[in-house]
Amino acid sequence: xxxxxxxxxxxxxxxxxxxxxxxxxxxxxxxxxxxxxxxxxxxxxxxxxxxxxxxxxxxxxxxxxxxxxxxxxxxxxxxxxxxxxxxxxxxxxxxxxxxxxxxxxxxxxxxxxxxxxxxxxxxxxxxxxxxxxxxxxxxxxxxxxxxxxxxxxxxxxxxxxxxxxxxxxxxxxxxxxxxxxxxxxxxxxxxxxxxxxxxxxxxxxxxxxxxxxxxxxxxxxxxxxxxxxxxxxxxxxxxxxxxxxxxxxxxxxxxxxxxxxxxx
Numbered sequence: 001x002x003x004x005x006x007x008x009x010x011x012x013x014x015x016x017x018x019x020x021x022x023x024x025x026x027x028x029x030x031x032x033x034x035x036x037x038x039x040x041x042x043x044x045x046x047x048x049x050x051x052x053x054x055x056x057x058x059x060x061x062x063x064x065x066x067x068x069x070x071x072x073x074x075x076x077x078x079x080x081x082x083x084x085x086x087x088x089x090x091x092x093x094x095x096x097x098x099x100x101x102x103x104x105x106x107x108x109x110x111x112x113x114x115x116x117x118x119x120x121x122x123x124x125x126x127x128x129x130x131x132x133x134x135x136x137x138x139x140x141x142x143x144x145x146x147x148x149x150x151x152x153x154x155x156x157x158x159x160x161x162x163x164x165x166x167x168x169x170x171x172x173x174x175x176x177x178x179x180x181x182x183x184x185x186x187x188x189x190x191x192x193x194x195x196x197x198x199x200x201x202x203x204x205x206x207x208x209x210x211x212x213x214x215x216x217x218x219x220x221x222x223x224x225x226x227x228x229x230x231x232x233x234x235x236x237x238x239x240x241x242x243x244x245x246x247x248x249x250x251x252x253x254x255x256x257x258x259x260x261x262x263x264x
Contacts (some may be wrong), residue, residue, distance in 0.1 A: 020047060021055045028065050028074050034167075035073030068171050076119055093218060094125050100254045101226070105130040108243055110230040115152035115213075117223070118144060120168050122153040125224075134209055134229050145205075146175040148186050151213035152227035154199035155259065158190045159215060159223055165190060179204055197260035198244045202232055210235035214247045216256040226251065 023045050028036060036044075042052035056074055059065045063079035097114050104112045109130035115122045121144040147157040147168055157165060169176060169183050176186065181204075193199040199213040213227035228243050235243075244260060251258040 017055065020045065020051065021059060024052060024055055025059060025064055025080065028059075029076055029080070031075075035067075035071070035075040037072050038074070041074065093224060096254060097224075097226070098126065098128075100250045101126065101128040104128070104226070104228065104247060104250055107246055108228055108230070110134070110228050110243070113152055113225075113227045113229065115156065115225045115227060116218075117147065117156050120147055120172060121145060122147050122150065122156055122225070124152075132230070132234075134206075134231065146172045148176065148181060148189070149179050150205050150227070151199045151201045151211035151229070152225040153213075154189050154193055154201060154204075155213035155215045155225050155227070156223070157186075158193040158199065159259075162187075197258075198247075199227075200240050200244075202235075208232050210240070212240050212244045212247070214244060214251065215259040216251050218256075 024041055027041055027044055031040075038049060038053050038056060041056065042049045045052065056065060060067070060074070060077070063077045065074045065080070066077040067074055093116070094114065101112045101114060105128040107130075109132045111130065111133045112128045113124055114126045115124050117123070123144045124141055126141060145153055147153045147160075148165075157168070160168070165186070166183065169186060176182075181189075189199070189201070197214075200210075201213075202210045204211075208231060209229055210232040211227050211229040213225050215223050215225045218224050226247050228247060230239075230243075248258045248260050
C-alpha cells in the first residue's frame with residue numbers, strides 16, 4: 001500500500017514565503033517614512049534580491065507597501081496603516097484621553113479631536129462634541145489627511161525637521177493644493193507653530209472654520225495632538241489663546257507633556 005500524496009513541501013514553502021513577506025513588511029515599517037530599496041531590504045532580511053522583489057511587488061499590489069512616482073524606495077501603504085490603526089480603537093492612548101476630551105468639549109463647547117501621526121498622514125482616533133459643534137466635521141474618526149493640513153496636522157508636522165517637511169510636501173504636493181498650501185506657506189505655518197508651541201489655523205480645511213492644535217509626547221519617541229475646531233466667527237485671538245491654555249492644562253492634568261509652554 002502506497003502512502004497518499006501530501007502537499008507538505010508546498011505548505012512549508014508557502015509558510016516560508018509568508019514569513020519572509022511579513023519580515024520585509026516589518027523592515028519597511030522600521031524605515032518609514034524615508035523608505036528603503038529592494039537591495040537594502042534584501043540585504044537586511046538576508047534573502048536574495050529576486051525573492052525580495054517578488055514579495056515586495058505582492059505587498060505593493062495588496063496596498064501594504066507603496067512607492068512614490070518614479071521612486072525606488074518602498075514605504076508603508078495605506079492598507080498597512082489602516083490595519084495598524086484599527087488596533088488603536090481601544091488603545092491605551094485613546095482610553096487615557098477620552099475623559100480629558102469630554103471635559104474639553106464641555107468647557108469649550110466646541111469639537112475636540114485626538115489625532116496621531118500615521119506615516120505622512122494625520123489620523124483621527126476620536127472626537128468629542130460640545131454644545132456648539134462644527135456641523136461640518138473637519139475630520140471624521142478613522143479619517144486621514146496629509147500632515148500640515150488642519151490644526152492637528154500642522155502641530156504634528158512642526159515636530160519634524162525642515163528636510164523631512166520638504167520631503168513630505170514633495171511626495172504629496174497634489175494633496176496640499178486644495179488647501180492653497182505652497183511649500184513657503186507651509187514652512188511659515190510650521191515656523192509660527194514652533195515659536196508659539198501650538199498651531200492656529202483659519203479656513204485651512206473648511207471656509208469659516210478655525211482651530212488650534214497642541215502636540216504632546218506619547219512614550220519615549222511618539223507624539224499625538226489634541227485640536228479644537230470652532231466657527232471662525234467665535235475664534236478670535238483671545239479665544240484661541242484661552243482654548244490653547246485650557247488644552248495645555250487638561251493635558252498636564254492627564255499626565256502628558258504638551259508642546260506648548262503656556263501658563264494659565
